[in-house]
Amino acid sequence: LSYFPTLCHFVERLQVQVTQLYMPSTGIGHVWAFLLLIHAANAAPRTDENARWNVNFERKHVPEEYFGEWVGHTYHPSPVDWRALSIYQLLTDRFADGDPTNNELHRSGFDVRDMTYRHGGDFVGLTRKLPYIKGMGCQAIWISPIFQNGDNMYHQYAQHDFTMLDMRLGTLEELRSLTTAAHALGIYVVIDVVMNHMDNEFYFSGHEKSGTPFRWHGSGDSKEYELMPRRAKAEQYDTPAGKQPYVDFWYNNTWDPEAQYDGAVYGQWGERVIDDGHGTYPGSDFHHNGDLNDYSQPWDINMGKIYGTMDDLRLETKRVQDKYIAMTKALIASTDIDGFRVDTPMQVPLEFFKAWAPAIREFAKTLGKDRFGMFGEFYVTPQRYATMTGRGRDNSMYGQDKFIDGPATLKGGIVYSYYWYTFTAMVHGRPEFADGLPLAYKAEAPMMDTYDPMSHRSEYAMWNFCNNHDNWRMQAMTGTAQMRLCTAVITFWPGVPLHYAGDEQDLNTPGSALDGWAREELSASMAWRAVRTTPEGNPADRDNFDMTAQSYLYVQRLNAMRRAYFGDF
Secondary structure (H helix, E strand, O other): OOOHHHHHHHHHHHHHHHHHHOOOOOOOOOOOOOHHHHHHOOOOOOOOOOOOOEOOOOOOOOHHHOOOOOOOOOOOOOOOOHHHOOEEEEOHHHOOOOOHHHOOOOOOOEOOOOOOOEOOOOHHHHHHOHHHHHHOOOOEEEEOOOEOEOOOOOOOOOEOOOOEEOOOOOOHHHHHHHHHHHHHOOOEEEEEEEOOEOOOOEEEOOOOOOOOOOOOOOOHHHOOOOEEEOOOHHHOEEEOOEEEOOOOOOOOOOOEOOOOOOOOEEOOOOOEEOOOOOOEOOOOOEOOOOEOOOOOOHHHHHHOEHHHOOOEEOOOOHHHHHHHHHHHHHHHHHHOOOEEEEEOHHHOOHHHHHHHHHHHHHHHHHOOOOOOEEEEEEOOOHHHHHHHEOOOOOOOOOOOOOOOOOOOOEOEEEEOHHHHHHHHHHHOOOHHHHHHHHHHHHHHOOOOOOEEOOOOEEOOOOEEEOOOOOOOOHHHHOOHHHHHHHHHHHHHOOOEEEEEOOHHHOOOOOOOHHHOOOOOOOOOOOOOOOOOOEOOEOHHHOOOOOOOOHHHHHHHHHHHHHHHHHOOO
């Protein structure tokens, strides 16, 4: 809370700036037939056929024994303090296409005319554009998930595997070239990882083409559902568990009427809940509970199938934890990345992070990465993300030197609490909502544990943002002046500033990023041509790697001021 008096003064200045802003005076390419490679791309045990894309070097089909390596490589050390960095977020497919020959290397979905399809961005293109990011003053990049997805799925959040790189993004050597080039420029690489779910290879028994009500334990006709593969057995993979839709994660419809769920789960208000029922499928790597419909119920949000389209993994079990720990270590060892942004952690039982996070920290330390970063997507209440930050606190522990049993988990995350206050102030012209920023910071303090077990210090490392890949662009609803003011706020607010690709070029397509509208690419594109946002058209039409653009230079100056003021903390 030593920040608090300064923050109050900062907010007073911010209110003045917002008020002034709202004064009345402001007014298909070629198709490639690589059918052999399609099968190879989904085989996680290492083979000669898939070696170009596989971060795993184990040839036996034993996922918990997978490992990575980079012979003769010297690994890049961690940053002295993550708070000293400014992070640039991008979707790899929507950044730069450096190798058009891989655009349709695996399945379909490439069409540069459609904002909901793949556009060809890859590791090679990103590597070539790193000086553009460096010139803006950002010292880290957060890139979208990298593992194999199915048709289209340009966003990469519906993975089939956790060791095979998506062939349309590039090879292992190309990813290594990316991390090597980034490190040479003083840029750290953070990968978006998805643990909670996979693609949509199953439906729940009796609900092949309909939504599925959530079930918890039960018996007879009301018990949890059996999982039914969508593909015929001939199209499934040979695994140690028989024919399976996924190579390394396996379903099992054997019902155990006495089985329970492992460990506690936590709800939206930080409440701890223990399973007092019986009956489930403990031999399955997946949850069999139905769709996630009620985000306020602890069991639903931890076990339900998100959107009814993403197969939910049984992460509270040691068997699945061991697989993910081995695969994550393989990823770090084979690519020399520096950190993770963890997708949907609020839907993951804390039991998983209590096992996974310390194992990954200790492994990374053996490579010389003594502060490997792990940050979550905190689209959730402060009470809930307090359970998975540091050692974690539930709602019975606030303001006390008490923590949830077990080691520390995530270092911080992308917080929406501050975003909503800034959004309301900027978009709706309500400067009084800027008061919410220091109030939220003060209310959050007794809930949070910011202790870092690697540095042995308390470090507030939440990520602050104006835009990201899941929301409307703020400037599409307001204007450039408001967006720049928001950028100044996140630059100097406690935590880490996060810049979303395209903001520095004033991209302003209206509409949700989840539907593709605000996921414009930096390269010249046809997909947004029909969406005119200026008299000249849409800025996304043209090549936007302009290092002389006014907003680019504005971000550059802010980052320089931040470094001059805070240094390495």
